[in-house]
Structures are given as C-alpha cells and as structure tokens.
Amino acid sequence: MRHVEGRDHMEITLVQGDITEQHVDAIVNAANSSLMGGGGVDGAIHRRGGPEILEECRALRASRYGKGLPTGQAVATTAGRLPARWVIHTVGPVHAKSEDRSHLLASCYAESLKVADSLGAETVAFPAVSAGIYGWPMDDAARIALSTVREASTGVAEVRFVLFGADAYAAFEEALGRLGREDEG
Template identity: 60%
Template sequence: MRISTELGDITRVDADAIVNASNSSLLGGGGVDGAIHAAAGPRLLEACRELRRTSLPGGLPVGDAVATPGFDLPARWVIHTVGPNRHAGETDPALLASCFARSLDVAAELGARSVAFPAVSAGVYGWAPDDVASVAVRAVRAWSAAPGADDVEDVRFVLFGEPLLAAFTRALAEG
C-alpha cells in the first residue's frame, strides 16, 4: 500500500473513496463534513437520512464507518466516520484508530483501490494534529499489514492546512 500526504481540498480529490469526518447524526455539520455535504449535493443528505431511517436509527457510533455514494463528488463513494471528541471526554486513541481502520474495512468491502482521508478529530473535536497524525499513520500501517488488506492500494491524507500537512508528513517519516 502506498501512503502519502498532500495539501488540498478533499472534495476535489480523484480517489475511489473519500472519508468524511462526520458527526454521529450523519446529517452534515461544519468543517470537512459541511464541505463534503455541500460539494456532493442534496442527494448525500438524502442518503444519510435513509441510513438513519433504516440501519442507523441511533446514529453512527464513534469509531465506526459507513458508506454512501459520492453523488456530485469526483469520488465514487463517501465513507463517513465519527471521530472521538476530546471536548466531550473521548480521549481514547483506540477510538480514533478505529475510525481509520473501519474506514479502510468499508473501502475494501466496496472494492475501492484508493482512499483519501482528512485529519479526523483534529478540527473542532479538539485532538492535537500531531496526535491525530501519529494515530492515523499507525492505524493505516497496521491495517495494511493484516491478511487480505492488499485490496486498497493507495491511501492519501489530504489536509487543508500547512500545520496538519507538517504533522502528517512527520508521522509518515517516523515509521
């Protein structure tokens, strides 16, 4: 698996799947979540409402992931994951690592060969960029070493600011 970092707008990435740093409601929000909902168009919200109506009536749990079509995005799929919120006392790095691993599980189930991640939980959820980067890179590397993980060939961390890019580039170089 190739793992890389880049500065950019995840809503414009040419990948099979992009990961949305969602909230548990799946109904849109701020930051990456709001940008993805806006760029994907109103059918994304409709698909998320359908998930809430059917398979996820209580919302998506922290650390889990679920997919919808990408609709108006370049990506074929959006994989929604809910990161832990430090401000709400969710400080377990295993929950954060689960966001990346479960997103890759879903990507593999979909047949996605390329996946783009944002810095899940590094924004309004209060996690330090260096902590998110370290956990994310370790989780992706651990997932890629598991049997049957060769389906996903390319993982890109697409980051919206220089501090996040620097943190992820450092984490990638350290391992």
C-alpha cells in the first residue's frame, strides 16, 4: 500500500486487491454505456452488489440515459450488497492509436469525483478505468488517472486506486513516483 497527498490534502492510496471488497463511501465502476453490467470490474460489481444495482441502472436507462451513459460521464446508484454506500458508474474510452482520447479518460475521473462530491462521499475507490478490455496502456492510464485526481478540486478525503494485479499496481506506483519527482523538481 502506498500513500501520497493530492490537492486540498486529499490522500491518494494504491492497493492491490478486489475493488468489490473495499469499505469506502463510493466504488467507481468502469461501466459500459448500457449500464447493464458486463465483464471485468463491471461484471464483478454487478454480481457482488446484487440486483439492486441493475434495478437502478435500468431506471436510469428508462429516464435520463435512454441511449446509454456517454463516454467520460458518471452517474451514481446504490451499492446494493457491496460494503460501500454508492457505486459511481463511468464509461471509459476505448483506446485508439489513431485518435487521442485522453481527455475522455481524464473526464471519467473528474466527473466521478464531482458525483462523489454531490453525494457527500469522503472515500472513493477507483479501478484502472479503460485499462482492461478497452485496451488503454496501463502506464498511460495510471499517469492520466493520478494526475487528474491529484489536480481535482474535491471534498473527497481519500481516493484509493484498487488495482487487480501486480503489473497494474507497479504501473500506478511508478506513475505516482514520477508525479512526486515532478513536484520536487
């Protein structure tokens, strides 16, 4: 586990583990635009959280997001049976070598923190958004995630990046170290 302070004394923590086991106010879900569950983190959150999450996602689709949640945006639902109060769903961009979509990935983190602020969440757990089946290179995903969160103006006291494997943890640890060196230089 590694700790660092961001803007406004926010604590940034890196943890290798399972995001569905985090005791935080809000867990961020790397969702697909349908909000109906899927693979990876999305599927794990829906399975462990139970039908309450899917029920609220269906209601969102029936009302505000008839065409799905747009890439880079975020919306909250109950956390169901998860050890959190809320799930903040965000849709990351699919990585493309032919087009720079990094602003959309940064938006996932910024918009999720805005939603967390609107809920009054003080602790938020993020996965590595877009770094799974959406193909974003882990080192670049880590750089964008950490720099966006560190620069965010938010009331969130702790942002915890929960990384599933050792490679993801190592990439985030390296990116965090680079940010720290930039601050010193």
